[in-house]
Amino acid sequence: MRFFNTLADCRMLQYLEVGSNPLNGVLPNSIGNLSSTIENFYIADAHISGFIPASTGNMSSLTTLLFHEINLTRSIPSEIGSFPLSFANLISLEFLDLSLNALSGTTPKCLEKLSYLKAIDVSFNDLEGEIPSGGVFANSTLQSFLGNKGLCGMHILEVPACPITNPRKQSKFKKLVLKFCYSSGYFILSDILVGVSLDKEMKEERKVQRC
Numbered sequence: 212m213r214f215f216n217t218l219a220d221c222r223m224l225q226y227l228e229v230g231s232n233p234l235n236g237v238l239p240n241s242i243g244n245l246s247s248t249i250e251n252f253y254i255a256d257a258h259i260s261g262f263i264p265a266s267t268g269n270m271s272s273l274t275t276l277l278f279h280e281i282n283l284t285r286s287i288p289s290e291i292g293s294f295p296l297s298f299a300n301l302i303s304l305e306f307l308d309l310s311l312n313a314l315s316g317t318t319p320k321c322l323e324k325l326s327y328l329k330a331i332d333v334s335f336n337d338l339e340g341e342i343p344s345g346g347v348f349a350n351s352t353l354q355s356f357l358g359n360k361g362l363c364g365m366h367i368l369e370v371p372a373c374p375i376t377n378p379r380k381q382s383k384f385k386k387l388v389l390k391f392c393y394s395s396g397y398f399i400l401s402d403i404l405v406g407v408s409l410d411k412e413m414k415e416e417r418k419v420q421r422c
Contacts, residue, residue: 219244230255237261243269250303255279263309268297273304274327280311294319303327310334318342318362334358341373342366 224246234257243266299321323346339361363373
């Protein structure tokens with residue numbers, strides 16, 4: 212993977228495709244030193260392992276990033292999962308394809324803020340947690356998330372709803388349930404009291420008739 216270091220001197224590089232090659236190893240941090248003018252970066256069908264370098268976010272002119280079926284098998288160490296927080300710097304990004312890897316962790320909400328991002332594909336990974344609902348995710352379909360058994364969300368059909376984990380949401384839900392129970396109990400009690408009252412009146416009427 213050392214050849215990436217030699218490409219750092221190509222200051223006018225705009226398009227880089229590395230596909231269907233017997234590449235082995237880990238993506239080096241040096242890919243972040245590629246020309247800031249690079250717009251399309253493709254790596255597909257290779258034997259690359261490890262995580263996505265945080266330096267990927269340095270390529271701020273990227274419009275298309277495709278790391279497809281290259282055996283990315285680990286999540287980024289620390290709190291940011293499989294996606295570097297630096298992805299938020301890819302302000303020109305329009306298409307993101309990270310499908311057919313083994314990326315784990317959650318889908319970062321920072322991708323919602325990429326206003327030019329039109330399509331995302333993270334299918335057939337090991338992602339989990341809630342699918343963000345803003346930005347590119349608002350118009351995404353199930354096809355973009357297939358093969359990730361741990362994902363959940365409300366805005367995409369056939370994706371299971373996420374469990375309620377927010378204490379405030381849980382509290383509101385409990386209040387609604389209690390309110391419903393109290394209301395139901397009130398009406399049931401009222402019906403019982405009315406029934407008892409009617410029964411007493413009927414008995415009294417019968418006594419009067421007998422007299």
